[in-house]
Amino acid sequence: MTRLRGSHVLITGAASGIGRLMAQEARVRGARLTLLDRDEAGLKSVLAELGGDTAVYTVDLSDRGATQAAAAAILKARGTVDVLINNAGIVTGKSILECSDEAIERTFQVNALALFWMTRAFLPAMIAQGRGHVVTVASAAGLSGTSRLTDYCSSKFAAVGFDESLRLELKRLGHPVRTTVVCPYYIDTGMFHGVRTRFPWLLPILKPDYVTWKILDAVERNRRRLIMPRFVLAVLMVKALPPALFDAVTAFFGVNRSMDEFKGRQG
C-alpha cells in the first residue's frame, strides 16, 4: 500500500482540472503537498484554498532547464517526494497539417519529455529511502489513435510506453518504487470542451471528481494501470485484429469523430 497520509505528494498541472482536484483530495487524505504549474494565479488560488503544509512552484514544464532547476529547489526545500504525480498536459486539437511545428514540439515537451525530467529528478531519493510511487497521467488517447489528435495521441502513447518501461526497469533492478499509469477517456474539465461521445453509457464523458477519486484510490491500492471506463479495454482488444477491423470499430463507436466539434479550453 502507498499511504497518502503523511506522504509528500508532488502534483504537476495542479492549478486546474484534475490536478487541482487531486491536490484537494490528497490533502483530505492527509498528504503534504508540493504543487507545480505554469499558471501562477491558479496556483496562488489553490494555495489559498489548501493552506497547511503546501508549497507551490511556478514552472513551465516545456523548459527542461527550468524544470530541472525547480526540481532541485524542491528537493532542497521540501525533501524527498514520496508520490510524484505527473499530471500536466496540453492539447492542440488540430489536424496534422494545421498544427504548427512549435505546437507539436511543445505537446511532446509537456506530455512526454517532462515525465523524464521530473522522474529522473525525484527517483534517486525514492530509491535511497526504499519507497516511492510515480504516477503517469496518460490518456485513453495513449492507447488508441484518433483524428485531430496526432500530436496528442503520439505524446500520450509515449507516456504509456514511459510508464511500462519504467515499471519493468524498476522491477529488473529490484527497486521498490511503484508506478501507476492512468488512461481515462474524455473528462469534463474544459481541456476537451466540445468533444462528443456517441454512446455515453459505454464511453461517458467522465466527471472530474470521479476520476480524481479513482486515481488516488489506484495509488493507495498500488494498482499499476487504471483505464476508465472499462469499455476502453474492449476497444483495445480489437487492436489484436487486422487494422481495418479496428478502424471500423472506432468509427462505429464514434471515437474517430469525437473531436469534430472540439473547442478546447475557453478563455
Ligand SMILES: NC(=O)c1ccc[n+]([C@@H]2O[C@H](COP(=O)([O-])OP(=O)(O)OC[C@H]3O[C@@H](n4cnc5c(N)ncnc54)[C@H](O)[C@@H]3O)[C@@H](O)[C@H]2O)c1
Ligand atoms: N480532460 C480530458 O478529457 C483528459 C482525458 C484524458 C487524459 N487527460 C489528461 O489529464 C491531465 C490533466 O488534464 P485536465 O483535464 O485536468 O486539464 P487542465 O487543462 O484542466 O489541466 C492541465 C494543467 O496542466 C498545466 N500545464 C499545461 N502546460 C504546462 C506547462 N508547460 N508547464 C506547467 N504546467 C502546465 C495547466 O496550466 C493546467 O493547470 C492531462 O495530462 C491530460 O492530458 C485529460
